[in-house]
Amino acid sequence: MNRSIVEVSDLSHTYMQGTPLAHRALNRVSMQAAKGECIAIIGHTGSGKSTLIQHLNGLFRPQAGKVIVNGLDVSDPKVDIKLLRRQVGLVFQNPEDQLFEKLVGDDIAYGPFKMGLPLAEVKERVEWAMELVGLSFEEMKDRPTFALSGGQKRKIALAGMLALRPKVLVLDEPTAGLDPRSRQELLQRIRRLNQEERLTVIFVSHNMEEVAQLAERVYVMALGQIACEGTPRQIFGNQEILREHHIGTPEAVDILYKLREQGYGVDPGAFLPEEAAAEILKLINR
Amino acid sequence: MSAEFELSRNITIGQYLPTESVVHRLDPRFKLAAFVILILAIAICNTYVGNLFALVICISMFAVAKIPLHYGISGIKPAIPFIIILATLQLLFYGEIANGGTVYVQYGFITISSESIRLVLVSAMRFVEVIFLSSVLTLSTSTTELTHGMERLLGPLHKVKFPVHAFALIITIAIRFVPTFAMEMEKMMKAQASRGADFGTGEWWRIIRRTKDMLPIIIPLFNVALARAEDLILAMEARCYTPGASRTQYTHYKAQGKDYVALLTSIVISVIMLVIPW
Numbered sequence: 001m002n003r004s005i006v007e008v009s010d011l012s013h014t015y016m017q018g019t020p021l022a023h024r025a026l027n028r029v030s031m032q033a034a035k036g037e038c039i040a041i042i043g044h045t046g047s048g049k050s051t052l053i054q055h056l057n058g059l060f061r062p063q064a065g066k067v068i069v070n071g072l073d074v075s076d077p078k079v080d081i082k083l084l085r086r087q088v089g090l091v092f093q094n095p096e097d098q099l100f101e102k103l104v105g106d107d108i109a110y111g112p113f114k115m116g117l118p119l120a121e122v123k124e125r126v127e128w129a130m131e132l133v134g135l136s137f138e139e140m141k142d143r144p145t146f147a148l149s150g151g152q153k154r155k156i157a158l159a160g161m162l163a164l165r166p167k168v169l170v171l172d173e174p175t176a177g178l179d180p181r182s183r184q185e186l187l188q189r190i191r192r193l194n195q196e197e198r199l200t201v202i203f204v205s206h207n208m209e210e211v212a213q214l215a216e217r218v219y220v221m222a223l224g225q226i227a228c229e230g231t232p233r234q235i236f237g238n239q240e241i242l243r244e245h246h247i248g249t250p251e252a253v254d255i256l257y258k259l260r261e262q263g264y265g266v267d268p269g270a271f272l273p274e275e276a277a278a279e280i281l282k283l284i285n286r
Numbered sequence: 287m288s289a290e291f292e293l294s295r296n297i298t299i300g301q302y303l304p305t306e307s308v309v310h311r312l313d314p315r316f317k318l319a320a321f322v323i324l325i326l327a328i329a330i331c332n333t334y335v336g337n338l339f340a341l342v343i344c345i346s347m348f349a350v351a352k353i354p355l356h357y358g359i360s361g362i363k364p365a366i367p368f369i370i371i372l373a374t375l376q377l378l379f380y381g382e383i384a385n386g387g388t389v390y391v392q393y394g395f396i397t398i399s400s401e402s403i404r405l406v407l408v409s410a411m412r413f414v415e416v417i418f419l420s421s422v423l424t425l426s427t428s429t430t431e432l433t434h435g436m437e438r439l440l441g442p443l444h445k446v447k448f449p450v451h452a453f454a455l456i457i458t459i460a461i462r463f464v465p466t467f468a469m470e471m472e473k474m475m476k477a478q479a480s481r482g483a484d485f486g487t488g489e490w491w492r493i494i495r496r497t498k499d500m501l502p503i504i505i506p507l508f509n510v511a512l513a514r515a516e517d518l519i520l521a522m523e524a525r526c527y528t529p530g531a532s533r534t535q536y537t538h539y540k541a542q543g544k545d546y547v548a549l550l551t552s553i554v555i556s557v558i559m560l561v562i563p564w
Contacts, residue, residue: 019354020303020305020354021303054476057480059476059479059480082482082484085479085480085481085482086482089480090480091480092473092476092477092480095477097474097477097506097509097510098474098477098478098481098502098506099506100501100502100505100506110481110482110483110502111481111482114481114482114483114484115482160481161480161481164481164482
């Protein structure tokens, strides 16, 4: 097992502290991510997922507890916050809203320019980032940003983050609101970033198919706490956890649970469509 | 530092704080009328004691409405630069106009007299009073109540073809979207900060650079605002909103004893403020 690159321990956060509207969003949350791991955070709206991930690049500083990312202590007031934000690329929900330059290439180059890199290197990074998200540099760099489709805009926003060459990529509902094809394509890209570029990926999602496809480990959040943690197999294979936290399941798992209710002996931990199919085949061939 | 991006928390206008006090339960028409009367009195009154009295009244109003005073104070903070600039300008250039009283300094066109000092102090106090009053009003009245009240009060103007309803609607929408855009802006600032943007770190005299730093927020914010406006139009049309059509009211207000008492109190306070001679 690799050393942890993200280490959150006993993190608590209260919004609007000291007002009658104070609201405790995080309560002693601990989580780790190893280098190169792909982690999903799931949980209902208001369970604290977004607050948690905003601590990872120092948008929020820990009110209590510790957050250490790649050796940088986020709670240290003297920490180089810009360095931290370059190491942890946080992509918000609907990141296409944040594009502001007229041309695609300029928008992706915004971050690298802000880092003070020379033009040649900025160009090289933009090209690299665009290829990673599947946009042709030559063809797309001079297109106007606002004439693009939602899926393409989102890829550009992602490229704008990748151009900073982060070590950890944090995504808040990366595929929300995309059509099924763009969704699949974006997922493939994220998987490749994780596997080929060895990027540590942490993503928040409501879509269980997505979690099943991508994640190596899953954190389930409820009421500002980590309710449980495990591999997708452990989480989807445990009906008590699913019921208690009202977690939806991928369709494949649904079918297996229904078969089991009917008295067939299948393992609902087989959460990928191929595995589920194999389980069902076993039943038929028995 | 952790409050770096919590913008919505600094905006008191348009925020409603339900504490169920007497002030909250007043008929919005009467509350608004009392508010207007007090604002007028503040605008006219130019005595030290009268304004001190108004200040005390404003502060005690927070207690009556059961709203913590720091809500009012946080509303003043962003206004402090304006108050200071205004005070400086008045002190330097109003000596001629507000003449009379003892002259303390006379240097070229700058005249500082007891009257111009009074003007400076009184207008600073007025500023604070108005902010306090409007904070209490908006914190104790939901925006729907506020616009209903305004629409009824302006009702008679309908006879002279003043578009009362449209006016009330514009105000409602404007107030309604203040916190929404504060949140959008907060999100935008966070998103751009995550890409390496920094705001307000440049030296203050490099105005062009600092303005350019804001572009990554302003441009997307305009985009979002326009998109939201279009959504709003669709949502209203889907519910058959017709401009200029005659409309019935869902809520009906009936004045009670406490409403008359509130109105009367505001009149009494105003008269006291204007009668005090110092």
